Amino acid sequence: MRKLKEFVIEKLILICGLASIFFVALIFLFLLKEGLAVFKTVSPFNFLFGKSWYPISEPPQLGILPLILGSLLVTLGAAIISIPIGVGCAVYIAEIAPPRTKEALKAGIELLAAIPSVVLGFIGMVTLVPLVRSIFHLPTGLTALSGSIMLAFMAMPTIVSIAEDALYSVPKTYKEGALALGATHWQAIWRVMLPAASSGVLAAIMLGIGRVIGETMAVMMITGNAAVIPNSILAPVRTLTATIAAEMGEAVVGSEHYFALFAVGIVLFVISFAINVTADLFLHKRQ
């Protein structure tokens, strides 16, 4: 009887474990089935590198290069802002902050992670967008830069908490060894602690970037949504995610436009997957 109970519980847990993989597989298959259909009308090369995205003109032009570049530009900007600040913050929390400041900072970072992206989006819309507009004398403040700044706020909690964790788990003996050789606190951090935590810090950065690339709501609200190839970070852009969110509602089911949006989904999936796998590799290297 006891054995049977154990058996049943074990199998139930097994099913729970497999469920997530099963659902991911189903979602992926569905995405492939709907998305690959677009390649009947447009070649993969023209889809990925086509310069115009006019999905409802006749015939539709389905080139997503402007969207990919829009996503990359916003992500790159967010990375440039969030990585130094995030890693710096992690170093401060893990190594320098006195205990109370440390607790306060950690709570603050968690709070930042708890802000819904739509809220960040509208705060950006009413504060950051006019600011960017007036600083750079632009016709509109809805630009890639605005999106980058807001998304940097979203990437930071991930970067800080994982990087801080990585730094914290560096054996104390490394730091002691460095200090005992006459290193200053900063030399110990820069030359020993950070290299020792490098794989964890890289993983933190990758996961932060993954968060940024998949983010939809905030970028849709503040990047201007112009599906043109951006010529500067001060131009309006449209990201892959925002395209799907904005157009899925009006695309006719079964139309080329509809299939194209699914294919955009595949591209996003592949990018996120690649980023997560890379982050995972870094994390495993650490152990």
Place this chain on the structure above:
Amino acid sequence: MSKIVTNNLNLWYGVFHALKNVDSAFEANRITAIIGPSGCGKSTLLRVFNRMNDLIEGVRTDGEVIIEDANILNSNTDLVVLRKKVGMVFQRPNPFPLSIYENIVFGEKIHGDRITRDKLDEIVERSLRDVLLWDELKDKLNEPALRLSLEQKQRLCIARLIAVKPDVLLMDEPCSTLDPQGTQRVEELMRELKNKYTIIIVTHNMQQAARVSDDTGFMLLGELIEFGKTEQIFTAPFDKRTEDYITGRYG
């Protein structure tokens, strides 16, 4: 002459009185062992000499520790200079997760600036020769130091330390993670090194203290009970408590 002198040294961790009125004098170019049961304060005493206790919250010291005419407990002591002069080898070998080469030149890189590659190569070779690792490792200097055996790691830590040319080597149970052969080789190394350095070793292993040291101090509950020539401490201790400890009545 005495390299390190302590006068009426006291240390508290919060309210815990860890070192009580320690008066001692450590001689240059000799190996001094500090022995005593766990928790007697021997590691704490060692860590006073390079101010490593500063890393612990709530530590308070008073008294004097004189190294080269200066009381290093003064708040204006330059810790970088002090730790360059008074180096430490830890209980668990702690090479940095860098290459063997980078481990050894670490000290040189943080202290000097713009050193030529040739100079660094020379330092690496000399330091590794001093710890008798050169022949074993000369062809794999760029491999990660974490791949070495425990004993090699500990020797590497010693090499890394003597690359910064200290005067004093503090060794905190340097052999406690090593096997008997490793221990024997590190002890031989210590005997070679004492010609150039003042060595203070903390050990819970009395045989080791008897084998390698010239002088021995016995500590109990934060007090330095007896300090003298190793031979005398181990054969004719003055204090009853020392005798009880070295004959294994407690510890």
